[in-house]
Amino acid sequence: MLSFLALAIPFLMGVISLVVPWRRWIGWASAVSAAGVLGIGIALCIATSSHTAVTAFHGALRADSLSSFMVVVIGTVSLLATLQTPRVMSQEIAEGTTTPRRASYYVALMQAFITCMLTAVLAANLGVLWVAIEATTIATTFLVSHYRTKKAIEASWKYVILCSVGIALAFLGTVLVYFAALHSGVGTPGTVSLNWTSLMAIAPHLNHGVMRLAITLLVLGYGTKVGLAPTHSWLADAHSQAPAPVSALMSGVLLTVAFYALLRFKAIADAALGPAFPRALFIVVGLLSLLVAAVLLIAQRDYKRLLAYSSVEHMGLLALGAAAGSSLAIAAVLLHMLGHGLTKSTLFISSGEIAHAEGTTEIAKIKTLLARRPVLGGIFGCGLLALLGFPPFSLFISEFTMARAEVDVGLWWVVAISLVCLSVIFISITNHARHFLLGGDSSVAVPLNARSVVVPLVAALAASAFIGVSAWPLLTLLRAAAHVVAR
Amino acid sequence: MSTSFYIGALELATGAVLVCAVMTLWRRQVRTIVTMLRLQGVALACVAGVLAWHEHDLGLAITALLVLAVKGVLVPWLLRRVIRRDPRSRETAPLINVPASLVSAAFLIVVSYVVTSKLTALAPSAATRLVPIGVATVLVGYFMLVTRRRAVSQIVGLLLVDNGIALVTFLLTAGVPLIVELGSTLDVLLVVVVLQVLVVNTGARHGSFDLDEMRELHD
Numbered sequence: 101m102l103s104f105l106a107l108a109i110p111f112l113m114g115v116i117s118l119v120v121p122w123r124r125w126i127g128w129a130s131a132v133s134a135a136g137v138l139g140i141g142i143a144l145c146i147a148t149s150s151h152t153a154v155t156a157f158h159g160a161l162r163a164d165s166l167s168s169f170m171v172v173v174i175g176t177v178s179l180l181a182t183l184q185t186p187r188v189m190s191q192e193i194a195e196g197t198t199t200p201r202r203a204s205y206y207v208a209l210m211q212a213f214i215t216c217m218l219t220a221v222l223a224a225n226l227g228v229l230w231v232a233i234e235a236t237t238i239a240t241t242f243l244v245s246h247y248r249t250k251k252a253i254e255a256s257w258k259y260v261i262l263c264s265v266g267i268a269l270a271f272l273g274t275v276l277v278y279f280a281a282l283h284s285g286v287g288t289p290g291t292v293s294l295n296w297t298s299l300m301a302i303a304p305h306l307n308h309g310v311m312r313l314a315i316t317l318l319v320l321g322y323g324t325k326v327g328l329a330p331t332h333s334w335l336a337d338a339h340s341q342a343p344a345p346v347s348a349l350m351s352g353v354l355l356t357v358a359f360y361a362l363l364r365f366k367a368i369a370d371a372a373l374g375p376a377f378p379r380a381l382f383i384v385v386g387l388l389s390l391l392v393a394a395v396l397l398i399a400q401r402d403y404k405r406l407l408a409y410s411s412v413e414h415m416g417l418l419a420l421g422a423a424a425g426s427s428l429a430i431a432a433v434l435l436h437m438l439g440h441g442l443t444k445s446t447l448f449i450s451s452g453e454i455a456h457a458e459g460t461t462e463i464a465k466i467k468t469l470l471a472r473r474p475v476l477g478g479i480f481g482c483g484l485l486a487l488l489g490f491p492p493f494s495l496f497i498s499e500f501t502m503a504r505a506e507v508d509v510g511l512w513w514v515v516a517i518s519l520v521c522l523s524v525i526f527i528s529i530t531n532h533a534r535h536f537l538l539g540g541d542s543s544v545a546v547p548l549n550a551r552s553v554v555v556p557l558v559a560a561l562a563a564s565a566f567i568g569v570s571a572w573p574l575l576t577l578l579r580a581a582a583h584v585v586a587r
Numbered sequence: 588m589s590t591s592f593y594i595g596a597l598e599l600a601t602g603a604v605l606v607c608a609v610m611t612l613w614r615r616q617v618r619t620i621v622t623m624l625r626l627q628g629v630a631l632a633c634v635a636g637v638l639a640w641h642e643h644d645l646g647l648a649i650t651a652l653l654v655l656a657v658k659g660v661l662v663p664w665l666l667r668r669v670i671r672r673d674p675r676s677r678e679t680a681p682l683i684n685v686p687a688s689l690v691s692a693a694f695l696i697v698v699s700y701v702v703t704s705k706l707t708a709l710a711p712s713a714a715t716r717l718v719p720i721g722v723a724t725v726l727v728g729y730f731m732l733v734t735r736r737r738a739v740s741q742i743v744g745l746l747l748v749d750n751g752i753a754l755v756t757f758l759l760t761a762g763v764p765l766i767v768e769l770g771s772t773l774d775v776l777l778v779v780v781v782l783q784v785l786v787v788n789t790g791a792r793h794g795s796f797d798l799d800e801m802r803e804l805h806d
Contacts, residue, residue: 227764227766231767231770234771238777253789254804255804257782261732264745264778268749268752275763276759309705309708310709313705336806
């Protein structure tokens with residue numbers, strides 16, 4: 101019932117925004133719907149905390165503690181992103197860059213996007229998970245091309261083609277898992293399905309050759325949507341052209357929802373093949389992503405693209421954490437997803453405000469931001485500190501724990517290589533930020549009077565710092581969620 | 588249905604899917620390419636239909652009708668509309684010439700036989716022996732995507748990849764569960780609609796929609 105409600109609320113909100121002509125309250129209502137999703141996520145976490153799963157719709161929807169945690173992550177970032185809707189849309193309508201009709205479409209597509217992500221994490225069937233993730237591509241395309249400039253159209257074209265083709269491989273991988281399940285020699289053919297529980301039950305009997313091929317295709321396929329190298333190139337284009345709240349939602353949760361799919365399939369592959377083969381795959385794509393991010397961040401000229409490549413870096417870190425695969429590592433991966441969602445959405449939303457105020461997204465054209473716009477610059481600066489892994493923010497503790505878990509399973513050389521890449525990234529980002537933020541005279545400061553920007557973003561940073569310092573109330577939750585897919 | 592007729596019909600329909608894929612590399616007129624895509628959709632529906640008959644599987648029969656409606660009728664119709672609106676997309680612009688493309692296709696077919704040997708070994712049957720043909724269609728689709736420059740060619744490449752994967756699905760597992768099949772076919776249809784809207788709207792707004800001009804976003 102709870103999981104059904106989680107899907108119904110954003111869906112109905114989307115329908116309402118299509119039927120009722122645009123008013124400012126529709127924007128606020130969409131934020132209320134995201135808050136509702138967050139509330140349901142917390143309720144689901146409590147309901148599933150004792151290793152039980154909640155099912156609905158004759159078992160088509162299934163929430164275990166991992167899914168419930170993902171619902172919380174989706175709810176949190178959606179709330180941050182949709183709180184911007186009323187202000188951003190009214191502003192764009194006033195400036196003539198959007199019409200009320202397109203503002204309605206924007207709200208509807210945002211809600212459709214959120215519904216698809218929720219379907220992906222709540223589906224019991226791994227085939228339906230695929231359908232939902234592919235559907236997020238369709239829902240977000242018109243959000244990416246919202247401004248209808250040539251660049252925005254180019255970005256959305258590349259986004260659809262690359263993601264659809266990439267994720268087609270994931271479908272082939274899913275079919276191969278199903279084929280292996282049909283010929284596992286356990287159970288009667290009528291009972292075989294793509295359901296998570298039935299696949300995990302027969303996982304040790306799946307054919308090795310087929311499963312090797314399957315997990316490789318799945319890592320490449322879902323990896324495209326996660327933004328892992330070598331198919332990360334759509335990410336910087338789409339994230340830099342989309343409206344800021346959309347980039348926040350895409351970077352903050354869409355990537356991690358796709359990563360959630362990988363976590364599920366990795367658990368099946370681990371049970372079928374033993375840890376060595378899936379681990380090698382995840383290490384290759386993880387290290388490659390870190391390397392690509394490090395190289396492309398050094399001379400980055402656009403701060404939105406800088407944030408996008410930092411997402412590639414963080415997804416690479418998640419892949420390395422998943423490669424370790426112990427329950428400590430998976431708990432850290434999940435904490436990293438939440439921390440990255442909070443931090444990256446804060447940064448994207450504030451970068452949208454900076455772009456609007458300064459009229460450019462080029463790093464070189466902006467100087468002394470902190471002195472001229474202390475609030476906006478301050479939020480952006482704190483966000484960058486959080487992103488770079490400074491304590492007390494939660495990314496510090498999750499990165500540290502992932503590294504420890506990797507060393508525990510003997511992957512110290514992976515930690516060594518990733519530390520080199522992280523140092524390069526650290527130096528390049530601080531270097532860019534120094535030019536961008538510091539210096540100048542603070543007497544010319546422009547006040548920022550947009551409470552709907554400041555309050556949610558400061559709250560998000562505070563939440564990130566809070567979960568970085570105190571394990572309560574997440575520790576039990578993370579343990580339970582990690583238990584679902586850890587070896 | 589006798590076994591020999593079943594095997595013959597299955598081989599004929601599966602072969603037709605690959606022949607259509609190779610024909611799309613050979614012909615330069617986009618109208619002809621869209622016709623090939625329509626024939627491929629019909630052949631794919633036939634594969635599903637023959638398997639449904641043989642296995643007495645109602646879900647697969649429904650899938651066959653769905654494939655016929657979406658890939659044999661709706662998608663080609665949408666592509667025709669794109670060609671009508673965007674005159675530049677009437678001829679393909681290959682980066683690699685046609686004879687070289689055909690030789691590459693032959694090479695890709697050999698590759699697909701090599702990579703699928705493990706799959707056929709697990710459950711050898713009349714259907715799984717044909718799996719390499721599906722994989723070859725996927726690879727030809729990828730080849731089309733990276734060597735053609737027009738927007739329509741990219742959509743065609745995407746559809747070839749998708750048809751190839753659908754063929755592999757039918758041959759290996761006699762189709763995935765119906766709900767997944769419905770969802771994935773609907774997704775494909777929506778992707779084509781989205782791409783069509785992008786081409787047509789951009790053509791109306793910015794003059795034309797050409798991948799050659801899409802060079803603004805880079806690092």
